[in-house]
Amino acid sequence: MTALAALIRRDIKIALRVGGGALIGVLFFLTVVVLMPFAVGPDLALLTRLGPAILWLGALLASLLTLDRLFMADHEDGSLDLIVMSRTPLELTCAAKALAHWLAAGLPLVVATPVLGLLLNLDATSTAAVALTLLAGTPALTFTGMIGAALAVTLHRGGLLLAVLVLPLSIPVLIFGVAASQAAITGPLSFGTPFSILCALSLVSFVIGPFAAAASLRHGLD
Amino acid sequence: MRCVRGGREVFSGLDFDAASGEALAVTGANGSGKTSLLRLVAGLLVATGGSIDLEGGAAELTLPEQAHYLGHRDALKPALSVLENLSFWCDFLGGEVEAAGRCLEAVALDHATQLPAAYLSAGQRRRLSIARLLTVRRPVWLLDEPTSALDAAGQQLFAGLMRDHLARGGIIVAATHAPLGIEARELRMGGDA
Numbered sequence: 210m211t212a213l214a215a216l217i218r219r220d221i222k223i224a225l226r227v228g229g230g231a232l233i234g235v236l237f238f239l240t241v242v243v244l245m246p247f248a249v250g251p252d253l254a255l256l257t258r259l260g261p262a263i264l265w266l267g268a269l270l271a272s273l274l275t276l277d278r279l280f281m282a283d284h285e286d287g288s289l290d291l292i293v294m295s296r297t298p299l300e301l302t303c304a305a306k307a308l309a310h311w312l313a314a315g316l317p318l319v320v321a322t323p324v325l326g327l328l329l330n331l332d333a334t335s336t337a338a339v340a341l342t343l344l345a346g347t348p349a350l351t352f353t354g355m356i357g358a359a360l361a362v363t364l365h366r367g368g369l370l371l372a373v374l375v376l377p378l379s380i381p382v383l384i385f386g387v388a389a390s391q392a393a394i395t396g397p398l399s400f401g402t403p404f405s406i407l408c409a410l411s412l413v414s415f416v417i418g419p420f421a422a423a424a425s426l427r428h429g430l431d
Numbered sequence: 432m433r434c435v436r437g438g439r440e441v442f443s444g445l446d447f448d449a450a451s452g453e454a455l456a457v458t459g460a461n462g463s464g465k466t467s468l469l470r471l472v473a474g475l476l477v478a479t480g481g482s483i484d485l486e487g488g489a490a491e492l493t494l495p496e497q498a499h500y501l502g503h504r505d506a507l508k509p510a511l512s513v514l515e516n517l518s519f520w521c522d523f524l525g526g527e528v529e530a531a532g533r534c535l536e537a538v539a540l541d542h543a544t545q546l547p548a549a550y551l552s553a554g555q556r557r558r559l560s561i562a563r564l565l566t567v568r569r570p571v572w573l574l575d576e577p578t579s580a581l582d583a584a585g586q587q588l589f590a591g592l593m594r595d596h597l598a599r600g601g602i603i604v605a606a607t608h609a610p611l612g613i614e615a616r617e618l619r620m621g622g623d624a
Contacts, residue, residue, distance in 0.1 A: 211522055212522060212523045214522075215518075215519055216519075218519075219508070219511070219515075219519045222511065222515070223508055223510050226510040226511075286504050286505065286506055286507060286508070287502050287503070290470075290473070290475055290500060290506070291500065291506055292523075293474075293475065294475065294496065294498070295523065295524065296496045296525065297523075
Protein backbone atom coordinates (compact mmCIF):
# COMPACT_ATOMS: atom_id res chain seq x y z
CA MET A 210 0.00 0.00 0.00
CA THR A 211 2.86 2.39 0.74
CA ALA A 212 3.98 2.02 -2.87
CA LEU A 213 0.59 3.10 -4.19
CA ALA A 214 0.32 5.94 -1.68
CA ALA A 215 3.79 7.12 -2.68
CA LEU A 216 2.79 7.03 -6.35
CA ILE A 217 -0.39 9.03 -5.75
CA ARG A 218 1.50 11.58 -3.64
CA ARG A 219 4.19 11.96 -6.29
CA ASP A 220 1.75 12.36 -9.20
CA ILE A 221 -0.31 14.98 -7.38
CA LYS A 222 2.83 16.84 -6.35
CA ILE A 223 4.10 16.92 -9.94
CA ALA A 224 0.71 18.00 -11.25
CA LEU A 225 0.55 20.92 -8.82
CA ARG A 226 4.05 22.22 -9.50
CA VAL A 227 4.96 24.62 -12.29
CA GLY A 228 4.35 23.03 -15.68
CA GLY A 229 2.47 20.15 -14.08
CA GLY A 230 -0.73 20.67 -15.98
CA ALA A 231 -3.32 20.38 -13.19
CA LEU A 232 -4.51 23.93 -13.78
CA ILE A 233 -4.54 23.65 -17.58
CA GLY A 234 -7.73 21.60 -17.54
CA VAL A 235 -9.52 24.05 -15.24
CA LEU A 236 -8.39 27.03 -17.32
CA PHE A 237 -9.65 25.35 -20.48
CA PHE A 238 -12.95 24.54 -18.78
CA LEU A 239 -13.23 28.16 -17.67
CA THR A 240 -12.50 29.46 -21.18
CA VAL A 241 -15.04 27.24 -22.91
CA VAL A 242 -17.81 28.05 -20.45
CA VAL A 243 -17.08 31.77 -20.31
CA LEU A 244 -17.13 32.07 -24.12
CA MET A 245 -20.43 30.24 -24.45
CA PRO A 246 -22.76 33.07 -23.27
CA PHE A 247 -21.04 35.41 -25.72
CA ALA A 248 -21.66 32.97 -28.57
CA VAL A 249 -25.24 32.07 -27.65
CA GLY A 250 -26.31 35.59 -26.82
CA PRO A 251 -28.07 37.14 -23.82
CA ASP A 252 -31.11 34.87 -23.92
CA LEU A 253 -31.29 33.84 -20.26
CA ALA A 254 -33.89 31.13 -20.75
CA LEU A 255 -31.84 29.52 -23.49
CA LEU A 256 -28.68 29.66 -21.38
CA THR A 257 -30.46 27.95 -18.51
CA ARG A 258 -31.63 25.21 -20.85
CA LEU A 259 -28.18 24.73 -22.38
CA GLY A 260 -26.26 25.24 -19.13
CA PRO A 261 -25.81 21.62 -18.00
CA ALA A 262 -24.85 20.49 -21.51
CA ILE A 263 -22.26 23.26 -21.81
CA LEU A 264 -20.75 22.47 -18.42
CA TRP A 265 -20.58 18.77 -19.23
CA LEU A 266 -19.03 19.32 -22.66
CA GLY A 267 -16.47 21.68 -21.15
CA ALA A 268 -15.58 19.16 -18.45
CA LEU A 269 -15.33 16.32 -20.97
CA LEU A 270 -12.99 18.23 -23.27
CA ALA A 271 -10.94 19.56 -20.35
CA SER A 272 -10.37 16.07 -18.97
CA LEU A 273 -9.34 14.82 -22.43
CA LEU A 274 -6.84 17.63 -22.71
CA THR A 275 -4.70 16.47 -19.79
CA LEU A 276 -5.23 12.73 -20.16
CA ASP A 277 -2.50 12.03 -22.71
CA ARG A 278 0.17 12.90 -20.11
CA LEU A 279 -1.09 10.15 -17.80
CA PHE A 280 1.44 7.55 -18.97
CA MET A 281 3.38 9.50 -21.59
CA ALA A 282 5.52 11.44 -19.11
CA ASP A 283 6.47 8.27 -17.25
CA HIS A 284 7.23 6.51 -20.52
CA GLU A 285 9.50 9.27 -21.76
CA ASP A 286 11.70 9.38 -18.66
CA GLY A 287 11.84 5.61 -18.17
CA SER A 288 9.80 5.52 -14.95
CA LEU A 289 7.21 3.35 -16.64
CA ASP A 290 9.77 0.54 -17.14
CA LEU A 291 10.43 0.45 -13.42
CA ILE A 292 6.73 0.63 -12.61
CA VAL A 293 6.00 -2.34 -14.90
CA MET A 294 8.89 -4.31 -13.32
CA SER A 295 7.85 -3.59 -9.74
CA ARG A 296 6.24 -5.95 -7.25
CA THR A 297 3.04 -3.92 -7.12
CA PRO A 298 0.45 -5.40 -9.51
CA LEU A 299 0.24 -3.21 -12.60
CA GLU A 300 -3.57 -3.07 -12.39
CA LEU A 301 -3.38 -1.45 -8.96
CA THR A 302 -0.67 0.92 -10.14
CA CYS A 303 -2.85 1.99 -13.06
CA ALA A 304 -5.81 2.55 -10.75
CA ALA A 305 -3.61 4.62 -8.42
CA LYS A 306 -2.35 6.74 -11.30
CA ALA A 307 -5.89 7.34 -12.55
CA LEU A 308 -7.01 8.28 -9.04
CA ALA A 309 -4.13 10.74 -8.69
CA HIS A 310 -4.96 12.21 -12.09
CA TRP A 311 -8.60 12.62 -11.16
CA LEU A 312 -7.74 14.27 -7.83
CA ALA A 313 -5.40 16.73 -9.54
CA ALA A 314 -7.31 17.39 -12.77
CA GLY A 315 -10.91 16.14 -12.35
CA LEU A 316 -11.84 17.34 -8.89
CA PRO A 317 -10.93 21.00 -9.65
CA LEU A 318 -13.49 20.91 -12.49
CA VAL A 319 -16.19 19.94 -9.99
CA VAL A 320 -15.06 22.68 -7.63
CA ALA A 321 -15.13 25.28 -10.42
CA THR A 322 -18.66 24.35 -11.52
CA PRO A 323 -20.58 26.51 -8.95
CA VAL A 324 -18.73 29.62 -10.10
CA LEU A 325 -19.35 28.89 -13.76
CA GLY A 326 -23.02 28.07 -13.10
CA LEU A 327 -23.55 31.77 -12.36
CA LEU A 328 -22.45 32.66 -15.89
CA LEU A 329 -25.03 30.32 -17.36
CA ASN A 330 -27.94 31.61 -15.28
CA LEU A 331 -28.28 28.42 -13.27
CA ASP A 332 -29.82 28.72 -9.80
CA ALA A 333 -28.33 27.13 -6.70
CA THR A 334 -30.18 23.80 -6.96
CA SER A 335 -29.35 23.37 -10.65
CA THR A 336 -25.69 24.17 -10.07
CA ALA A 337 -25.56 21.71 -7.20
CA ALA A 338 -27.18 19.06 -9.43
CA VAL A 339 -24.64 19.61 -12.21
CA ALA A 340 -21.75 19.58 -9.74
CA LEU A 341 -23.05 16.34 -8.24
CA THR A 342 -23.35 14.66 -11.64
CA LEU A 343 -19.84 15.84 -12.52
CA LEU A 344 -18.56 14.44 -9.23
CA ALA A 345 -20.11 11.08 -10.07
CA GLY A 346 -19.27 11.16 -13.78
CA THR A 347 -15.76 12.59 -14.19
CA PRO A 348 -14.08 9.55 -12.57
CA ALA A 349 -15.63 7.48 -15.37
CA LEU A 350 -14.07 9.85 -17.92
CA THR A 351 -10.65 9.46 -16.31
CA PHE A 352 -10.80 5.69 -15.91
CA THR A 353 -12.06 4.98 -19.45
CA GLY A 354 -9.69 7.61 -20.84
CA MET A 355 -6.84 5.79 -19.15
CA ILE A 356 -7.35 2.88 -21.57
CA GLY A 357 -6.76 5.21 -24.48
CA ALA A 358 -3.78 6.80 -22.74
CA ALA A 359 -2.22 3.37 -22.22
CA LEU A 360 -2.79 2.43 -25.87
CA ALA A 361 -1.34 5.70 -27.13
CA VAL A 362 1.69 5.64 -24.86
CA THR A 363 4.11 3.98 -27.22
CA LEU A 364 3.03 6.06 -30.20
CA HIS A 365 4.62 9.43 -30.50
CA ARG A 366 2.05 12.14 -31.10
CA GLY A 367 -0.62 9.91 -29.62
CA GLY A 368 -2.67 12.90 -28.45
CA LEU A 369 -5.10 12.97 -31.35
CA LEU A 370 -5.41 9.21 -31.42
CA LEU A 371 -6.31 9.35 -27.75
CA ALA A 372 -9.23 11.68 -28.46
CA VAL A 373 -10.51 9.47 -31.28
CA LEU A 374 -10.27 6.36 -29.10
CA VAL A 375 -11.73 7.82 -25.95
CA LEU A 376 -14.56 10.06 -27.17
CA PRO A 377 -16.87 7.19 -28.25
CA LEU A 378 -16.37 5.55 -24.85
CA SER A 379 -17.33 8.74 -23.05
CA ILE A 380 -20.61 9.31 -24.94
CA PRO A 381 -22.72 7.25 -22.49
CA VAL A 382 -21.29 9.22 -19.59
CA LEU A 383 -22.12 12.47 -21.35
CA ILE A 384 -25.69 11.37 -22.15
CA PHE A 385 -26.55 10.28 -18.64
CA GLY A 386 -24.66 13.13 -16.99
CA VAL A 387 -26.60 15.74 -18.93
CA ALA A 388 -29.86 13.78 -18.60
CA ALA A 389 -29.53 13.66 -14.81
CA SER A 390 -28.76 17.38 -14.62
CA GLN A 391 -31.69 18.27 -16.90
CA ALA A 392 -33.98 16.05 -14.87
CA ALA A 393 -33.03 17.91 -11.70
CA ILE A 394 -33.63 21.30 -13.34
CA THR A 395 -36.67 20.90 -15.57
CA GLY A 396 -38.10 17.45 -14.97
CA PRO A 397 -40.29 15.61 -15.79
CA LEU A 398 -38.08 12.54 -15.33
CA SER A 399 -36.81 11.76 -11.88
CA PHE A 400 -33.19 12.66 -11.08
CA GLY A 401 -32.53 9.24 -9.58
CA THR A 402 -32.76 7.08 -12.69
CA PRO A 403 -30.14 8.68 -14.95
CA PHE A 404 -27.97 9.47 -11.93
CA SER A 405 -27.91 5.80 -10.89
CA ILE A 406 -26.90 4.79 -14.39
CA LEU A 407 -24.16 7.44 -14.31
CA CYS A 408 -22.84 6.01 -11.04
CA ALA A 409 -23.01 2.52 -12.53
CA LEU A 410 -20.95 3.68 -15.52
CA SER A 411 -18.32 5.01 -13.12
CA LEU A 412 -18.23 1.76 -11.16
CA VAL A 413 -17.88 -0.29 -14.35
CA SER A 414 -15.00 1.91 -15.51
CA PHE A 415 -13.22 1.42 -12.14
CA VAL A 416 -13.17 -2.31 -12.86
CA ILE A 417 -12.50 -2.37 -16.60
CA GLY A 418 -10.18 0.63 -16.88
CA PRO A 419 -7.21 -0.58 -14.78
CA PHE A 420 -7.28 -4.09 -16.24
CA ALA A 421 -7.47 -2.91 -19.84
CA ALA A 422 -4.79 -0.27 -19.30
CA ALA A 423 -2.45 -2.72 -17.57
CA ALA A 424 -2.89 -5.28 -20.35
CA SER A 425 -2.14 -2.72 -23.02
CA LEU A 426 0.93 -1.44 -21.14
CA ARG A 427 2.33 -4.96 -20.77
CA HIS A 428 2.02 -5.66 -24.47
CA GLY A 429 2.78 -2.23 -25.77
CA LEU A 430 6.17 -1.60 -24.18
CA ASP A 431 9.08 -2.15 -26.48
CA MET B 432 17.76 -17.34 -26.41
CA ARG B 433 16.29 -15.55 -29.40
CA CYS B 434 14.94 -12.06 -29.75
CA VAL B 435 12.90 -10.58 -32.61
CA ARG B 436 11.92 -6.91 -32.55
CA GLY B 437 9.74 -5.32 -35.19
CA GLY B 438 10.01 -8.40 -37.42
CA ARG B 439 13.82 -8.26 -37.44
CA GLU B 440 15.94 -10.78 -35.62
CA VAL B 441 18.21 -9.02 -33.14
CA PHE B 442 20.01 -12.12 -31.90
CA SER B 443 19.49 -15.86 -31.63
CA GLY B 444 21.26 -18.87 -30.23
CA LEU B 445 22.46 -16.90 -27.22
CA ASP B 446 23.24 -18.92 -24.12
CA PHE B 447 24.78 -17.48 -20.98
CA ASP B 448 24.80 -17.69 -17.22
CA ALA B 449 26.07 -15.64 -14.32
CA ALA B 450 26.79 -17.03 -10.88
CA SER B 451 26.26 -15.33 -7.56
CA GLY B 452 28.97 -12.73 -6.96
CA GLU B 453 29.80 -12.52 -10.64
CA ALA B 454 29.64 -9.61 -13.05
CA LEU B 455 28.87 -10.13 -16.71
CA ALA B 456 29.91 -7.39 -19.12
CA VAL B 457 27.83 -7.49 -22.28
CA THR B 458 29.82 -5.94 -25.09
CA GLY B 459 29.32 -5.58 -28.81
CA ALA B 460 28.82 -3.06 -31.57
CA ASN B 461 25.98 -0.53 -31.57
CA GLY B 462 22.76 -2.28 -32.48
CA SER B 463 24.02 -5.75 -31.64
CA GLY B 464 21.27 -6.25 -29.07
CA LYS B 465 22.83 -5.35 -25.72
CA THR B 466 19.92 -3.25 -24.58
CA SER B 467 17.43 -5.76 -25.98
CA LEU B 468 19.10 -8.49 -23.94
CA LEU B 469 18.89 -6.46 -20.73
CA ARG B 470 15.27 -5.56 -21.37
CA LEU B 471 14.53 -9.24 -22.00
CA VAL B 472 16.03 -10.16 -18.66
CA ALA B 473 14.12 -7.31 -17.03
CA GLY B 474 10.87 -8.69 -18.46
CA LEU B 475 10.24 -5.55 -20.50
CA LEU B 476 10.50 -7.46 -23.78
CA VAL B 477 9.08 -10.88 -24.52
CA ALA B 478 11.63 -13.47 -25.67
CA THR B 479 10.79 -15.07 -29.00
CA GLY B 480 12.47 -18.26 -27.86
CA GLY B 481 14.35 -19.55 -24.84
CA SER B 482 13.97 -18.78 -21.17
CA ILE B 483 15.62 -16.99 -18.28
CA ASP B 484 15.76 -18.48 -14.79
CA LEU B 485 16.99 -17.23 -11.46
CA GLU B 486 18.09 -20.03 -9.15
CA GLY B 487 18.03 -19.58 -5.42
CA GLY B 488 16.00 -16.37 -5.42
CA ALA B 489 12.79 -15.80 -3.50
CA ALA B 490 10.47 -18.45 -4.92
CA GLU B 491 7.30 -16.37 -5.02
CA LEU B 492 8.89 -13.46 -6.90
CA THR B 493 9.71 -13.24 -10.59
CA LEU B 494 13.16 -12.26 -11.79
CA PRO B 495 12.18 -8.69 -12.77
CA GLU B 496 10.78 -8.20 -9.26
CA GLN B 497 14.16 -9.09 -7.79
CA ALA B 498 16.18 -6.96 -10.17
CA HIS B 499 17.17 -3.32 -10.43
CA TYR B 500 17.17 -1.92 -13.96
CA LEU B 501 19.27 1.12 -14.79
CA GLY B 502 18.38 2.14 -18.31
CA HIS B 503 19.38 4.93 -20.68
CA ARG B 504 16.62 7.06 -19.27
CA ASP B 505 17.00 8.19 -15.70
CA ALA B 506 13.42 7.89 -14.43
CA LEU B 507 13.72 11.27 -12.72
CA LYS B 508 11.02 13.93 -12.53
CA PRO B 509 12.44 17.40 -13.25
CA ALA B 510 9.79 19.10 -11.10
CA LEU B 511 10.74 17.17 -7.95
CA SER B 512 13.83 17.73 -5.84
CA VAL B 513 16.68 15.24 -5.66
CA LEU B 514 15.51 13.92 -2.30
CA GLU B 515 11.85 13.73 -3.39
CA ASN B 516 12.80 11.74 -6.48
CA LEU B 517 14.82 9.25 -4.49
CA SER B 518 12.34 9.01 -1.60
CA PHE B 519 9.60 8.19 -4.08
CA TRP B 520 11.52 5.28 -5.59
CA CYS B 521 12.50 4.19 -2.11
CA ASP B 522 8.83 4.07 -1.06
CA PHE B 523 7.65 2.59 -4.32
CA LEU B 524 10.24 -0.18 -4.36
CA GLY B 525 9.50 -1.01 -0.72
CA GLY B 526 12.54 0.44 1.04
CA GLU B 527 12.80 2.51 4.21
CA VAL B 528 12.50 6.24 3.79
CA GLU B 529 15.53 6.95 6.01
CA ALA B 530 17.62 5.01 3.50
CA ALA B 531 17.24 7.78 0.91
CA GLY B 532 19.53 10.23 2.70
CA ARG B 533 22.17 7.56 3.25
CA CYS B 534 22.09 6.55 -0.43
CA LEU B 535 22.58 10.16 -1.52
CA GLU B 536 25.70 10.31 0.66
CA ALA B 537 26.95 7.13 -0.99
CA VAL B 538 26.87 8.76 -4.43
CA ALA B 539 28.15 12.13 -3.14
CA LEU B 540 24.97 14.05 -3.90
CA ASP B 541 24.05 14.91 -0.31
CA HIS B 542 24.93 18.57 -0.85
CA ALA B 543 22.12 18.99 -3.40
CA THR B 544 19.15 17.26 -1.75
CA GLN B 545 16.70 20.16 -2.17
CA LEU B 546 17.71 21.04 -5.73
CA PRO B 547 15.07 20.32 -8.40
CA ALA B 548 16.24 17.45 -10.59
CA ALA B 549 15.80 19.69 -13.65
CA TYR B 550 18.96 21.59 -12.64
CA LEU B 551 21.19 18.52 -12.37
CA SER B 552 23.92 17.83 -14.88
CA ALA B 553 23.93 14.57 -16.86
CA GLY B 554 26.52 13.07 -14.51
CA GLN B 555 24.58 14.11 -11.43
CA ARG B 556 21.39 12.60 -12.87
CA ARG B 557 23.28 9.36 -13.39
CA ARG B 558 24.55 9.44 -9.80
CA LEU B 559 20.98 9.93 -8.60
CA SER B 560 19.79 6.92 -10.62
CA ILE B 561 22.64 4.89 -9.17
CA ALA B 562 21.48 5.89 -5.69
CA ARG B 563 18.18 4.20 -6.55
CA LEU B 564 20.00 0.85 -6.82
CA LEU B 565 21.08 1.24 -3.20
CA THR B 566 17.68 2.09 -1.67
CA VAL B 567 16.48 -1.49 -1.71
CA ARG B 568 18.60 -4.63 -1.78
CA ARG B 569 17.95 -6.65 -4.91
CA PRO B 570 20.15 -9.58 -5.93
CA VAL B 571 20.31 -8.76 -9.64
CA TRP B 572 21.47 -5.47 -11.15
CA LEU B 573 20.78 -4.90 -14.85
CA LEU B 574 22.84 -1.93 -15.98
CA ASP B 575 22.68 -0.32 -19.41
CA GLU B 576 25.75 1.85 -20.06
CA PRO B 577 26.00 2.64 -16.33
CA THR B 578 29.16 4.70 -16.51
CA SER B 579 28.12 7.03 -19.33
CA ALA B 580 28.31 10.69 -18.30
CA LEU B 581 30.09 9.84 -15.04
CA ASP B 582 33.37 11.61 -14.28
CA ALA B 583 36.49 9.69 -13.23
CA ALA B 584 35.67 10.02 -9.52
CA GLY B 585 32.12 8.91 -10.19
CA GLN B 586 33.27 5.86 -12.14
CA GLN B 587 35.58 4.89 -9.32
CA LEU B 588 32.83 5.40 -6.76
CA PHE B 589 30.44 3.29 -8.83
CA ALA B 590 33.02 0.54 -9.26
CA GLY B 591 33.27 0.42 -5.46
CA LEU B 592 29.49 0.14 -5.12
CA MET B 593 29.42 -2.68 -7.68
CA ARG B 594 32.20 -4.50 -5.81
CA ASP B 595 30.20 -4.25 -2.56
CA HIS B 596 27.15 -5.62 -4.34
CA LEU B 597 29.11 -8.58 -5.74
CA ALA B 598 30.72 -9.23 -2.36
CA ARG B 599 27.24 -9.65 -0.89
CA GLY B 600 26.53 -12.34 -3.49
CA GLY B 601 24.78 -10.14 -6.03
CA ILE B 602 24.79 -10.56 -9.79
CA ILE B 603 25.53 -7.77 -12.26
CA VAL B 604 24.72 -7.85 -15.94
CA ALA B 605 25.98 -4.67 -17.57
CA ALA B 606 25.90 -3.58 -21.18
CA THR B 607 28.93 -1.43 -21.71
CA HIS B 608 31.55 -0.05 -24.09
CA ALA B 609 33.85 1.38 -21.44
CA PRO B 610 35.64 -0.84 -18.91
CA LEU B 611 33.56 -1.19 -15.76
CA GLY B 612 36.50 -0.99 -13.39
CA ILE B 613 35.71 -4.36 -11.81
CA GLU B 614 36.45 -8.00 -12.56
CA ALA B 615 33.88 -9.07 -15.17
CA ARG B 616 33.38 -11.95 -17.55
CA GLU B 617 32.70 -10.78 -21.08
CA LEU B 618 29.68 -11.76 -23.14
CA ARG B 619 30.24 -10.64 -26.69
CA MET B 620 27.15 -9.91 -28.79
CA GLY B 621 26.98 -9.80 -32.56
CA GLY B 622 29.04 -11.83 -35.01
CA ASP B 623 28.35 -15.50 -34.39
CA ALA B 624 26.68 -15.00 -30.99
